[in-house]
Amino acid sequence: MAPPAAMLAARGCLHWPQVASAAAIAALRSSCTTASKPGQRYACSSAFVTDALHVMQDIASACCEGARPVRAVLFDKTPGSNWFVPWHQDRTIAVQQRVELEGFGPWSVKDGMTHVEPPFAIMARMVTLRLHLDDCGPGNAPLHVAFGSHHSRVAADDAGRIAAGSEQMACVAQAGDVWAYATPIVHRSDRAVAPSRRRVLQVDFSPDQLAGGLAWLA
Template sequence: MTFDQDGALLFRRALSEPALEQIEAALAGLPDERAGVRLRDRDALGQCLRADRPIGSIAASILGLGSFPVRAILFDKTEKTNWALGWHQDRTIVVRERREMPGYSAWTHKEGMIHVAPPPSVLANMVTLRVHLDPVPDTNAPLLIARGSHRQGAILEADIESAVSRSVISTCLAERGDVWLYATLILHASAAAVKPARRRVLQVDYAAEPLSGGLEFLGV
């Protein structure tokens, strides 16, 4: 599997146990019965995600040393929060304030943060990392990806099923400390766990360039 062709790469044992414990400490105090928690203003986590640290260096291997984290979400799937997710692309970013700009649409507020769908060219120059804090065997709802779908740009909702049918589907298994790197626009999905166990995944979006027209990423 190659990043350019397939849109994904697995970095096995990318994080040592001390690094994982540092991340867990930075996430301490978050609610543990919610499907996803959007993170902001967590300085300790921001330090863990810098381009010169193990997680950020993976993003930098694609985007360059100037890359920076622009959004982080903790997914905590358990027996109580055993959700399924249909095929989709991640199509929004989080910004500091709303500014009307050509190509930016679908403004929404989620957990007090301003989300917007930017032009596909913005998303095409981003990557998404999934940092696995728990093992993800095939019975515990691993992410599914449609390899190469990121090269199709923004895909209309009506065309997603067809795009998936033309793609090779890969199951993204992981161990604690593994990191999956994805093109942000890749089509992905997840079923409910067959044998639910705790499955914490820290998902972080990285960009290499600031936004134009006075818009700013909110950051982590």
């Protein structure tokens, strides 16, 4: 079998079943707060994320040498908060402050945090891990991905066309599973048709230090 990094580079996603024990998942469930919006950001140094990294860091390192966590978001989809996100490619990173550098932009502020679109090479070296705290079957809005769509920058209005021309997969999971993704992979999230609690901790990892005075928000 090929090394995880090579498999991830080729397909754009990998599945690690039952990485976290039932006890570890129960502890993480009890320590996370109910998200007040579709995505609740956590500091990578928070106790919740630090505990989760005991499960996730080895996988991140296997997929990306030198990977360290740079952003963590809890997605908490419930019957009362059942959103839809169309096909898209993640294109921005969160940084501590705005510094004008060639190749970085446009800039935006989301929930009071500064974001910027970096050169694609930075995104291409990143890996995103999603640790499932609840079961996520076909009816509970698993992430859908378009294989091989992570090799180049995709315009926002072109993501649907790229996905339609690609092999697709619904990333179903059980509590304790981890899915790893090349961060730029084109993906979507449907509304659940049989909604129940679906908590997923998503952590972005990068091997890069930002240059020119830029620093990851982390």
